[in-house]
Amino acid sequence: MPELPEVELVRRRIETGVLGSRIEEVQILDLKRLDSVSPERLKDELKGKTFIKVGRIGKQLLLGTEAGVLAIHLGLTGDVVIGTSVDRLPRFARLIVRFEDGRRMVFEDMRRFGRVGFARSVDEIVARKRLGPDVMVVSSRTFAERARRHKRAIKSVLLDQSVVSGIGNLYADEALFQAGIHPQTLASFLSESELRNLHRCAKRVMGRSLTVGSDFDLLPRTYLLRNRREGEVCPGTNGARLASITVGGRTTVYCPRKQRLRRAPR
DNA sequence: GAGTATGTTATATG
DNA sequence: GCATATAACATACT
Numbered sequence: 001m002p003e004l005p006e007v008e009l010v011r012r013r014i015e016t017g018v019l020g021s022r023i024e025e026v027q028i029l030d031l032k033r034l035d036s037v038s039p040e041r042l043k044d045e046l047k048g049k050t051f052i053k054v055g056r057i058g059k060q061l062l063l064g065t066e067a068g069v070l071a072i073h074l075g076l077t078g079d080v081v082i083g084t085s086v087d088r089l090p091r092f093a094r095l096i097v098r099f100e101d102g103r104r105m106v107f108e109d110m111r112r113f114g115r116v117g118f119a120r121s122v123d124e125i126v127a128r129k130r131l132g133p134d135v136m137v138v139s140s141r142t143f144a145e146r147a148r149r150h151k152r153a154i155k156s157v158l159l160d161q162s163v164v165s166g167i168g169n170l171y172a173d174e175a176l177f178q179a180g181i182h183p184q185t186l187a188s189f190l191s192e193s194e195l196r197n198l199h200r201c202a203k204r205v206m207g208r209s210l211t212v213g214s215d216f217d218l219l220p221r222t223y224l225l226r227n228r229r230e231g232e233v234c235p236g237t238n239g240a241r242l243a244s245i246t247v248g249g250r251t252t253v254y255c256p257r258k259q260r261l262r263r264a265p266r
Numbered sequence: 267g268a269g270t271a272t273g274t275t276a277t278a279t280g
Numbered sequence: 281g282c283a284t285a286t287a288a289c290a291t292a293c294t
């Protein structure tokens with residue numbers, strides 16, 4: 001499910017679903033999802049409170065109450081669904097927040113990579129997670145300045161949430177594809193304008209995904225995401241075949257013709 | 267059974 | 281400190 005656009009869609013769902021409802025009870029079905037908060041404290045902190053603001057930085061969901069912030073990270077397979085007590089509980093429900101008006105917010109997570117934490121403030125979460133600025137909010141200038149400091153493959157830098165937060169494996173590939181940059185190019189080899197352009201591509205891709213509800217089939221045919229598999233025909237016009245390599249431990253699909261590797265700084 | 271998966275983090279190594 | 285590689289977490293699906 002979740003990279004920035006998917007998390008943003010969840011954020012909006014939560015915002016329209018539970019903003020302003022008083023919390024009656026919190027049920028923790030999987031203790032290991034909790035991150036630096038005890039079950040007792042989490043329940044105490046939330047009971048009787050109201051979510052008054054639902055924010056997001058990168059892939060981190062931030063549900064603010066009068067007294068603190070519930071931080072939800074969806075991991076690889078997490079989701080948050082809003083319903084009522086008559087609905088069937090999702091199969092992989094890990095945490096349930098019941099509201100006084102009968103509504104219910106359920107954090108579900110099949111593979112259990114997600115995490116739920118609590119802090120007094122958003123700043124505390126940012127510091128604890130070492131979260132860089134959100135990719136949709138940060139300026140291209142700042143993005144370029146932060147990225148260029150690293151002497152690592154640009155793809156690894158894009159995935160490093162402390163540099164800039166929100167980009168995941170799929171959108172990293174798409175942004176690099178659109179920008180025509182080989183994923184293994186060292187970030188420090190890229191020029192300021194190349195990095196700015198890369199940032200624009202990343203933002204455009206994610207914005208576009210948001211407008212189609214993250215349904216990849218509704219993305220333009222020119223997008224790599226439509227057919228992100230080794231051996232597929234490049235969705236550009238060059239007829240090349242897509243290649244697959246590993247960068248920073250992650251599967252990386254790119255077009256060898258459009259994204260050439262450069263071995264010296266520009 | 268083998269291989270793969272949208273994420274993060276700890277650990278070891280250079 | 282920086283960068284890389286690897287494993288670990290856990291489970292479904294092809």
